[in-house]
Amino acid sequence: MTASLNPDANSTPDPCDFTEPFKSPRGSAIRELFKYLSRPGMISFAGGYPSKDLFDRAGIGHAMDAAYRSDPVACLQYGDTAGAPALRRAIVRLMNERGVNREIDDLIVTTGSQQGLDLLIKILVAPGDAVLIEEPAYPAAIQALRLAGAQLIAVRTDVHGIDVDALSEQLEALDPVARPKLLYTVPTFANPTGATLTTARREALARLAMRFRFVLVEDDPYGELRFSGEPVKPVIALADTIPGASDWVVYFGSLSKIVAPGLRIGWSIAPPAITRRMLIAKQTSDLCTSPLAQETARFYLESGRLAEHVPVIVQAYKKRYEALSSALRQFVPDDIEHVVPQGGMFVWARLKGGRNAAELLKRAIEQNVIYVPGPAFYVHRADASSMRLSFAAATGEAEVFEGVRRLKLALASR
Amino acid sequence: MTASLNPDANSTPDPCDFTEPFKSPRGSAIRELFKYLSRPGMISFAGGYPSKDLFDRAGIGHAMDAAYRSDPVACLQYGDTAGAPALRRAIVRLMNERGVNREIDDLIVTTGSQQGLDLLIKILVAPGDAVLIEEPAYPAAIQALRLAGAQLIAVRTDVHGIDVDALSEQLEALDPVARPKLLYTVPTFANPTGATLTTARREALARLAMRFRFVLVEDDPYGELRFSGEPVKPVIALADTIPGASDWVVYFGSLSKIVAPGLRIGWSIAPPAITRRMLIAKQTSDLCTSPLAQETARFYLESGRLAEHVPVIVQAYKKRYEALSSALRQFVPDDIEHVVPQGGMFVWARLKGGRNAAELLKRAIEQNVIYVPGPAFYVHRADASSMRLSFAAATGEAEVFEGVRRLKLALASR
Numbered sequence: 001m002t003a004s005l006n007p008d009a010n011s012t013p014d015p016c017d018f019t020e021p022f023k024s025p026r027g028s029a030i031r032e033l034f035k036y037l038s039r040p041g042m043i044s045f046a047g048g049y050p051s052k053d054l055f056d057r058a059g060i061g062h063a064m065d066a067a068y069r070s071d072p073v074a075c076l077q078y079g080d081t082a083g084a085p086a087l088r089r090a091i092v093r094l095m096n097e098r099g100v101n102r103e104i105d106d107l108i109v110t111t112g113s114q115q116g117l118d119l120l121i122k123i124l125v126a127p128g129d130a131v132l133i134e135e136p137a138y139p140a141a142i143q144a145l146r147l148a149g150a151q152l153i154a155v156r157t158d159v160h161g162i163d164v165d166a167l168s169e170q171l172e173a174l175d176p177v178a179r180p181k182l183l184y185t186v187p188t189f190a191n192p193t194g195a196t197l198t199t200a201r202r203e204a205l206a207r208l209a210m211r212f213r214f215v216l217v218e219d220d221p222y223g224e225l226r227f228s229g230e231p232v233k234p235v236i237a238l239a240d241t242i243p244g245a246s247d248w249v250v251y252f253g254s255l256s257k258i259v260a261p262g263l264r265i266g267w268s269i270a271p272p273a274i275t276r277r278m279l280i281a282k283q284t285s286d287l288c289t290s291p292l293a294q295e296t297a298r299f300y301l302e303s304g305r306l307a308e309h310v311p312v313i314v315q316a317y318k319k320r321y322e323a324l325s326s327a328l329r330q331f332v333p334d335d336i337e338h339v340v341p342q343g344g345m346f347v348w349a350r351l352k353g354g355r356n357a358a359e360l361l362k363r364a365i366e367q368n369v370i371y372v373p374g375p376a377f378y379v380h381r382a383d384a385s386s387m388r389l390s391f392a393a394a395t396g397e398a399e400v401f402e403g404v405r406r407l408k409l410a411l412a413s414r
Numbered sequence: 415m416t417a418s419l420n421p422d423a424n425s426t427p428d429p430c431d432f433t434e435p436f437k438s439p440r441g442s443a444i445r446e447l448f449k450y451l452s453r454p455g456m457i458s459f460a461g462g463y464p465s466k467d468l469f470d471r472a473g474i475g476h477a478m479d480a481a482y483r484s485d486p487v488a489c490l491q492y493g494d495t496a497g498a499p500a501l502r503r504a505i506v507r508l509m510n511e512r513g514v515n516r517e518i519d520d521l522i523v524t525t526g527s528q529q530g531l532d533l534l535i536k537i538l539v540a541p542g543d544a545v546l547i548e549e550p551a552y553p554a555a556i557q558a559l560r561l562a563g564a565q566l567i568a569v570r571t572d573v574h575g576i577d578v579d580a581l582s583e584q585l586e587a588l589d590p591v592a593r594p595k596l597l598y599t600v601p602t603f604a605n606p607t608g609a610t611l612t613t614a615r616r617e618a619l620a621r622l623a624m625r626f627r628f629v630l631v632e633d634d635p636y637g638e639l640r641f642s643g644e645p646v647k648p649v650i651a652l653a654d655t656i657p658g659a660s661d662w663v664v665y666f667g668s669l670s671k672i673v674a675p676g677l678r679i680g681w682s683i684a685p686p687a688i689t690r691r692m693l694i695a696k697q698t699s700d701l702c703t704s705p706l707a708q709e710t711a712r713f714y715l716e717s718g719r720l721a722e723h724v725p726v727i728v729q730a731y732k733k734r735y736e737a738l739s740s741a742l743r744q745f746v747p748d749d750i751e752h753v754v755p756q757g758g759m760f761v762w763a764r765l766k767g768g769r770n771a772a773e774l775l776k777r778a779i780e781q782n783v784i785y786v787p788g789p790a791f792y793v794h795r796a797d798a799s800s801m802r803l804s805f806a807a808a809t810g811e812a813e814v815f816e817g818v819r820r821l822k823l824a825l826a827s828r
Contacts, residue, residue: 016629017595018691022537025694031495049492057486064706068478072471076674078463081445111525111678111700118699122561123436127540144698147536181431215430260490262705264525277432280439284558285532285699286525290707291676292478 020127021147029376030139036370043403045324045371045389048191048345050257053395054313059305060260060296066303067295079291081283083109083267087294090301091253091267098223099237100251102269108278111289113221113252113266116278117141117184119285120250120268121148123277124181124215130174132183132214134162136348136377136386138191141184141219153180154379159339161187161197164204171212182215187235189222189344192377192388196342199232206239209248215274221254222344224310227318229342236269247271255297257345258310263293317345323397324389327404335411338389345392350374350385355411357387363413369406434541435561443790444553450784457817459738459785459803462605462759464671467809468727473719474674474710480717481709493705495697497523497681501708504715505667505681512637513651514665516683522692525703527635527666527680530692531555531598533699534664534682535562537691538595538629544588546597546628548576550762550791550800552605555598555633567594568793573753575601575611578618585626596629601649603636603758606791606802610756613646620653623662629688635668635680638724640757641732650683661685669711671759672724677707731759737811738803741818749825752803759806764788764799771801777827783820 033046068075074084082088088104095102110116125131127149133142135154145152155170156163162185174180185205187197197205209216218235239245254266268278282288300306324347328336338349351357357373364370374386394400447460482489488498496502502518509516524530539545541563547556549568559566569584570577576599588594599619601611611619623630632649653659668680682692696702714720738761742750752763765771771787778784788800808814 016538016687018537019540022691022695025691027694028697031697052487052491055486055490057490060490061482061486064478064482068475072469072475073466074676076469076471076474076676077466078670078675111704114698115700123432124430126433140698140701143694147695147698213431256492261492261701262488262490264700264702264704273430277436277439280441280557281436281561283442283445284528284554284561286529286678287554287675288678290525290678290704292674292707292710293704296706 021149025147028139028143030372033370033372036365039368041368043369043399043406044393045369045391045403047390047393049393050261050345051316051392051394054316055260056305056309059303059309060300063300063303064296067299070299071295075292075295077291079288079294081279081288083107083289084291084294084298087298087301090298094301095253095269099233100269101240106269106272106275108268108275108282109289109294110266110268110282111286112256112261112264113219113254113268114140114144115282115285116252116266116268117144117217117219119278119281120182120215120217120274121145121150122281123274125150130178130180132167132180133379134185134190135379136192136374137184137379138186138219139376142379145184152379155183157190157193157195159195161185161190161195161201162205164201164208167205168208171208179212180214182217183209184217184219186219186222188220188232189225189341189346191222191344192346192372192374193348194339194341194344194346196229196232197235199238202232202235202238203242206235206242206245206249210242210245214248216249217252218249219252221257224258225314225317225345226343227314227321250274258306258313259297259300263297265289265293265297314343317343317392319397320391320394320400321347323400324391324404327401331404331408332411336407345390347389347391349387349389350383351387354385356384358384360410364407364410366413367406367410369403369410435563439561442553442557444786447784447786450779453782455782457783457813457820458807459783459805459817461804461807463807464675464727464759465730465806465808468730469674470719470723473717473723474714477714477717478710481713484713485709489706489709491705493702493708495693495702497521497703498705498708498712501712501715504712508715509667509683513647514683515654520683520686520689522682522689522696523703523708524680524682524696525700526670526675526678527633527668527682528554528558529696529699530666530680530682531558531631531633533692533695534596534629534631534688535559535564536695537688539564544592544594546581546594547793548599548604549793550606550788551598551793552600552633553790556793559598566793569597571604571607571609573609575599575604575609575615576619578615578622581619582622585622593626594628596631597623598631598633600633600636602634602646603639603755603760605636605758606760606786606788607762608753608755608758608760610643610646611649613652616646616649616652617656620649620656620659620663624656624659628662630663631666632663633666635666635671636758638672639728639731639759641728641735643756664688672720672727673711673714677711679703679707679711728757731757731806733811734805734808734814735761737814738805738818741815745818745822746825750821759804761803761805763801763803764797765801768799770798772798774824777824778821780827781820781824783817783824
């Protein structure tokens with residue numbers, strides 16, 4: 001008995017009567033690329049993983065030791081469903097630095113921010129409900145909504161994120177009976193486009209949420225990873241200045257990209273009616289997030305090392321981005337164009353001349369380099385020329401240059 | 415803004431259009447008792463927590479250190495959605511000792527076994543679907559099924575667990591169109607009754623699952639905590655001897671009661687079609703279970719300390735159970751009768767003379783002792799005289815005696 005993600009692998013008919021979205025579900029297209037990662041010499045622009053070389057190994061190890069020595073029972077016993085109060089206080093302080101003023105009761109610690117979205121979908125989205133999502137978008141958000149049976153409505157984006165004027169027209173044209181329950185966006189250094197929504201658009205988006213009564217989900221795992229340009233306040237902070245708007249904004253934060261994903265520590269900030277229900281949903285989802293991981297995160301945040309370490313990550317990513325951008329301009333100026341991000345982990349690129357990114361990937365794999373073809377990020381009609389290049393996982397600039405040189409070989413091998 | 419679990423606390427109408435089960439959800443009745451736990455001098459028979467005095471603090475701390483020193487990146491980076499292969503191998507060996515023969519691909523590491531149930535419900539239960547559940551039952555299972563919109567059908571139990579003859583008649587009487595999707599049971603040292611299903615009933619139950627085509631969920635967090643009587647094989651092991659039956663059995667295991675709940679490490683063992691879909695559901699639920707917690711669990715299991723430590727827990731629980739049982743017989747023989755468990759953490763008791771356990775709880779709280787009134791464990795019609803007494807959390811026999819003496823005072827204070 002083996003567990004393949006390919007539903008066709010099992011030729012006997014399934015005896016169980018699965019729910020509609022799970023009758024023949026597809027696994028993640030990105031995870032299908034994982035099998036190539038272990039190949040000797042493979043250079044990957046594919047992953048959404050933070051760089052393993054940039055973990056503060058000593059600092060996190062020290063926090064783990066200190067937490068366990070200080071109170072082993074707090075690490076080992078069940079904890080509050082909402083999260084350990086001391087960790088929530090540390091996150092409240094972190095959010096204050098981002099311009100967001102909330103109390104610990106407004107905040108739930110989640111098992112990664114992915115769980116925050118899962119809980120919110122449980123309480124808000126019934127099969128058949130309409131949901132708005134920026135396009136292109138984070139594939140696990142698309143998948144989570146699809147598996148909940150949502151009717152996805154793609155929202156147009158440009159280099160500054162969601163096109164709020166187009167969205168406004170789109171909302172006015174919709175049947176009010178089928179109004180969308182929520183809108184999902186990564187407004188800062190988006191996955192996959194790297195785009196950052198302007199302040200004016202953020203405010204307009206919050207007003208649209210209030211006017212059309214949908215929950216605006218601000219997913220913000222990358223916000224601190226800015227390597228150029230001016231900081232922009234989170235949508236939830238801007239919504240606080242618009243009377244009534246913050247009733248409609250839910251913010252998801254995460255330690256995955258600034259501390260370590262292995263902790264699985266994220267958080268949600270939401271209005272009370274939503275927080276209360278997410279807590280009830282969390283009781284039956286996993287009772288509580290690992291107290292061992294929570295105490296480690298708490299001691300790490302309390303140590304003050306994060307403020308010193310984030311600039312280290314940002315400088316490294318800046319260099320890797322610059323290497324990637326300059327390699328693309330140097331080696332493949334006539335074949336690949338790309339958008340310029342101000343932070344995050346991704347470069348959104350496009351093959352010129354209508355070439356197909358999934359086709360090119362086959363030859364790229366022969367050259368021992370991989371990336372994610374754009375269609376994985378689309379809801380309906382994909383731009384088949386688009387591709388996402390992550391510069392985060394590269395071990396250094398030399399590797400980035402070598403990777404792009406291989407892309408050039410793949411392009412030439414047509 | 416505060417997050418109370420009482421939906422009536424917020425007097426303004428909710429602006430959001432929540433899904434039906436979340437329009438006015440109730441939080442856990444047991445968690446409502448938590449506020450009394452912090453009272454000075456309170457003695458609790460209420461919790462489902464394992465004893466904090468019985469954690470192998472040194473052993474787990476050592477495993478954590480060894481894991482982090484051995485491979486910090488494995489602890490800090492994202493991991494396999496199915497779980498770390500080395501941990502799955504260790505769990506396969508643990509399951510072999512329980513008489514269950516499976517490969518690592520049949521097994522998913524879950525964020526506590528609670529997540530296993532959550533994932534299974536996602537792939538199997540649509541709103542309105544019929545689901546069978548033993549009664550009385552683990553409240554978070556009842557709640558998880560209710561929040562998924564399931565139509566719950568209670569299955570009668572006695573001192574030997576599910577009454578399979580009654581279940582068989584019940585199934586034959588059901589409309590075949592509305593056949594139940596699954597049946598949930600804790601067959602060994604059940605929560606709350608402490609009952610253990612006999613081997614003959616286990617086999618009959620597996621045959622019923624196959625005949626009536628429902629997924630039989632064997633939730634087994636307490637199975638290793640046997641302090642008297644003869645071991646019984648897990649239902650999943652017995653089903654392997656009945657051709658075709660194992661296609662219908664899903665097993666949930668957990669380290670929460672034998673190592674520590676703070677790790678949030680559980681696992682599912684299921685047929686391939688179910689495992690494949692649970693994996694896809696897990697990708698969108700939390701991507702993966704904390705690799706830091708997984709590596710700690712792996713090093714602990716590989717250390718071999720579990721085999722030495724489980725008997726320590728069992729001996730302590732045996733003594734605490736015996737103290738509780740003898741205190742009940744000594745102090746309140748005419749007021750409280752109880753079932754004799756062969757292991758686990760719970761004594762299921764009943765107030766004689768039709769007295770109400772929720773009413774008594776008010777006076778018990780005045781005497782600084784708490785327990786869980788039975789109705790929390792019922793789906794429809796509750797036995798209002800029943801109550802669950804946990805002996806696990808008591809710090810020792812003297813505390814158990816003092817707790818029962820206070821119950822006697824509460825009984826007398828009517």
